[in-house]
Amino acid sequence: MTRHPLFWPVAALVGLIVLNAVVNPSFLEVRIQNGALYGGVVDILRNGAPTLLIAVGMTLVIATRGIDLSVGAVAAIAGAIACSWIAAGGDAPTAMLLALAVCVLLGLWNGFLVSVVGIQPIIATLVLMTAGRGGAMLVTEGQIITVDDPVYRQIGAGFVVLPIAILISLGVLLAVAALTRGTALGMLVESVGTNPRASRLAGVRSRRIVWTVYVFAGLCAGVAGLMISSNVNAADANNAGLWIEMDAILAVVIGGTSLAGGRYSLTGTLVGALVIQTLTTTVYSIGVPPDAILVFKAVVVIAVCLLQSPRTSELFRPRRRAEPADTRAQEVAAP
Amino acid sequence: MTDSPAPPTDPVVDIRGITVDFPGVRALSGVDFQLFPGEVHALMGENGAGKSTLIKALTGVHRPTAGEIRLHGERVEFTAPVQAQNAGISTVYQEVNLCPNLSVAENILLGREPRRLGAIDTRACRARAARLLERIGLSIDPGSGLDSHPIAVQQLVAIARALAVDARVLVLDEPTSSLDTDEVAELFRIVRQLRDEGVAILFVSHFLEQVYEIADRMTVLRNGALVGEYLPSRTDRLELVSVMLGRELGVLEEVERRSEDRAPGTEPVLTAHGLGRSGSIAPFDLEIHAGEVVGLAGLLGSGRTEMARLLFGADRADTGTLSVGGRTVRPRGPRSMIARGVALCSEDRKAEGLIADLTVRDNLILALQAARGWMRPVSRRAADALVAEYIDKLDIRPADPGAVMSTLSGGNQQKVLLARWLVTQPDLLILDEPTRGIDVGAKAQIQKVVADLAADGMAVLFISAELEEVVRVSDRVVVLRDRHKTAELTGDAISVDDVMGAIAAHDGQGTAVAS
Structure with a gap:
């Protein structure tokens, strides 16, 4: 059973939940108030929604051998635009549509740099990672913009039985799963990520596919940014979505999708995002000293990644028989 | 057949009976090799002949299982490249x-x-x-x-670096493969100068003309064994090619399939006119008709793959025109040629063919799916039917559509890649070394499939390093040498000798032999 790629992440998740329940017996309680659910677990779902959403976009980017470091900055921009628009007297739906349109443009920019210009994804998106926060600062004129709009408040803090934010994230997750696995898109994405040269020679439109996943990642980051800013009724250009790209990448990696590209698992990403968010909650609930929080998180993440690695899993199973002779030897044998 | 008298000095490098084993394979068996000061000694052989292995044994990368290496008369055993370098053996690699x-x-x-x-x-x-x-x-x-x-x-500069350690032995492994004619001349000027200063130079190249220009002696390896040592002045190109390929002259091969008479005036499936790409392949003309197998022969590095890539649109031509089905096309990439019914099965299975992490099913339908677009997925049932059909037709093992591609043997991977293109039903199928590195059974199956496809009216361009194979399956053989199309052999009596003759011919003599 330890062979299943999600065994260790799920084990970590269960372990963290048990730990929380021991420290705080009311952790697992779920109360019903006004037809909505409340409780420690529900809080994890609500607070984890932005990370999960960004991680879904990141999963597809990573599957094409790419990475998007700019998602945190894009999230900040989305919040800044929406709040500025509302603060200036605009209505919330227009504000959100405007913010998302800008995020699509930013995704187009990232995708252009990677797929057309051919810049390494880590560098191409680093541009927007740094420049994007500056852009958000310009939009908010360096201020934290607070808003009080009942409609805008819903996306991050509203409830329809469950928090609306997690419903959105789960909805996107399911839609992406249906879209990529129900059509040939998932297979083509994996093909481009596994072997870009072979895919091109087989006639796959790899440029278009790569470009599209960056646009989608930008859109996900935009929605996540709206959730974050809506939840606090404010746009903070400096701190909104700070380091969320790292949490999203970790969620994808913990979920078993390789940074080398190729096969991806959306279920894995879901588990990974839950592990990350539960860990963050745990750090506070068990009272880890603030100075040690980052170190504590790092230790847990390293442990999960180590347990998951192929070399470690070798230790948990009987030795396999030797690999067939390596390819170099086979080529020598060729006439 | 060794006919080269040793120069009247002691060799710098004296290799005796050297054997190198890799897991399951003997890469080099009992090879003798001598390198004298002040000579340029060419090491010749086709892919897998053992050239690189010999160089790597000499430079301390591989450790020989048997035999000995003597440097200046003293026995040496290098365990790392740096030791060989400190002993005065410098290497300049191809890249x-x-x-x-x-x-x-x-x-x-x-x-x-x-x-x-x-x-x-x-x-x-x-x-x-x-x-x-x-x-x-x-x-x-x-x-x-x-x-x-x-x-x-x-x-x-790499050569200057090699000399910085006061090298007495300089190994040049394919130093000219990315150089143009003037640059090669400059390189050779320096090589001659070093030779005159007494440096012993081991020169590896696939370009016959260059070897004849620069080398004082040639050693030929084949399948990991020494064939012999030859002097360029006493060995003509034809003889050299025949010993490299291991074919004695005068042995005629029986050719199994022959072209049927084509109705005159039929439009070729593909026509190339003056198509070329600088630094890749010189402009060439080529016509391929439906139901015809055209073989492409030439030594390694002669431009076979480059020609195929140009025809498929994988590389962009900078001269000439290409037309498919009578209509001129300017390929913007493989996709545009696939849409016009052209398919290319690459020689580099691993880098340009396999999607190693995906299943046999996904690999097999990839080109078809790419052509249909992502919104029109090949249904699971249709895919399974196709996969089952080709698993049966090509005898792919294991017969499991869900098997991960990387777990299949080389021959079976090759069959899946062949099937990937067959399901797209192309008008022209370009096969670049489809039988390399696979076992005899799979090889025969692939050859038979090619013959059947042509009989059904498909045009096939068949590339192989093995001349027997090219001659056996082809109606017509196009010969390349040093990135030029030098001959086209047609008629009922193409023989391996004819092809070898064309490969070895000098410039200006290469357009002979047609019956």
Whole structure:
């Protein structure tokens, strides 16, 4: 059973939940108030929604051998635009549509740099990672913009039985799963990520596919940014979505999708995002000293990644028989 | 057949009965090789002949399982490349392996920079580099960045680096493969100069003309064994090619399939006129008709793959025209040629064919799916039916559509890749080395499939390093040499000898032989 790629992440998740329940017996309680659910677990779902959403976009980017470091900055921009628009007297739906349109443009920019210009994804998106926060600062004129709009408040803090934010994230997750696995898109994405040269020679439109996943990642980051800013009724250009790209990448990696590209698992990403968010909650609930929080998180993440690695899993199973002779030897044998 | 008298000095390098084993394979068995001071000695052989293995045994990369290497008469056993280097054996590899971001001087003296007070003495470093550059007659600023120079100059800098250790033996492994004619001439000038200074030079190249121009002696390897030592002045090209390929002259092959008479005036499936790409393949003309198998023969590096890639749109031509089905096309990439019914099965299975992590099913339908677009997925049932059909037709094992591609043997992977193109039902199928590195059974199956496809009206361009195979399956054979199309053999009596003759022919003699 330890062979299943999600065994260790799920084990970590269960372990963290048990730990929380021991420290705080009311952790697992779920109360019903006004037809909505409340409780420690529900809080994890609500607070984890932005990370999960960004991680879904990141999963597809990573599957094409790419990475998007700019998602945190894009999230900040989305919040800044929406709040500025509302603060200036605009209505919330227009504000959100405007913010998302800008995020699509930013995704187009990232995708252009990677797929057309051919810049390494880590560098191409680093541009927007740094420049994007500056852009958000310009939009908010360096201020934290607070808003009080009942409609805008819903996306991050509203409830329809469950928090609306997690419903959105789960909805996107399911839609992406249906879209990529129900059509040939998932297979083509994996093909481009596994072997870009072979895919091109087989006639796959790899440029278009790569470009599209960056646009989608930008859109996900935009929605996540709206959730974050809506939840606090404010746009903070400096701190909104700070380091969320790292949490999203970790969620994808913990979920078993390789940074080398190729096969991806959306279920894995879901588990990974839950592990990350539960860990963050745990750090506070068990009272880890603030100075040690980052170190504590790092230790847990390293442990999960180590347990998951192929070399470690070798230790948990009987030795396999030797690999067939390596390819170099086979080529020598060729006439 | 050895006919070369040893020069009247002692050899610098004397290799006796050397054997190198890799897991499951004997890469080199009992090879003797001698290298004398002041000679350029060419090492010849096709892919897998053991050239690289011999060089790597000499330079300490591989450890021989048997035999001995003597340097200046003393037995040596290198366990690491650096030991060979310190003993005066320097190697310049095919791909320039220098650091483009460092200066010329830093590259030349990397790892042995003159030091002063523990820090690198830049001035002394540049002065020493300048002396080495002067020795090979290269006038560039040692302080300039390496990447500011063209690849040919970088190659010469690599040689200067090799000389920095006072090399008595210089190994040049395919040094000319990325150089143009003038640059090769410059390289050869330096090689001759070093030879005259008494350096022993081991030269590996696939370009016959270059070998004949520069080499004093030639050693031929085949399948890991020594074939013999030859003098360029006493061995004609035809004889050399025949010993490299292991075919005795005068042995006629029986040809199994023959072209049917084509109705005159039929439109060719594909016509290339003056199609070429500089640095890749010289402009050529080619016509391929439906139901015809055209073989493409030539030594390694003669431009076979380059021609195929140009026809498929994988590389962009810079001269000439290409038309498919009578209509002129300007390919914008493989996709546009696939849409016109052209398919290419690449020679580099691993880098350009397999999607290793995906299943046999996904690999098999990839090209078809790519052509349909992502919104019209091949249904699971249709895919399984196709996969089952080709697993049966091509005898793919294991017969499991869900098996991960990387777990299949080379021959079965090749069959899946062949099937990937067959399901797209192309008008022209280009097969680049479809039988390389696979076992005899799979090879015969693939050859039979090719014959059947042509009988059903498909046009096939068949590329193989094995002349017997090319002759056996082809109606017509196009011969390439040194990136030029030099001959086209047609008629009922193409023989391996004819093809070899065309491969070995001098310039201007290459358009003979048609019945």
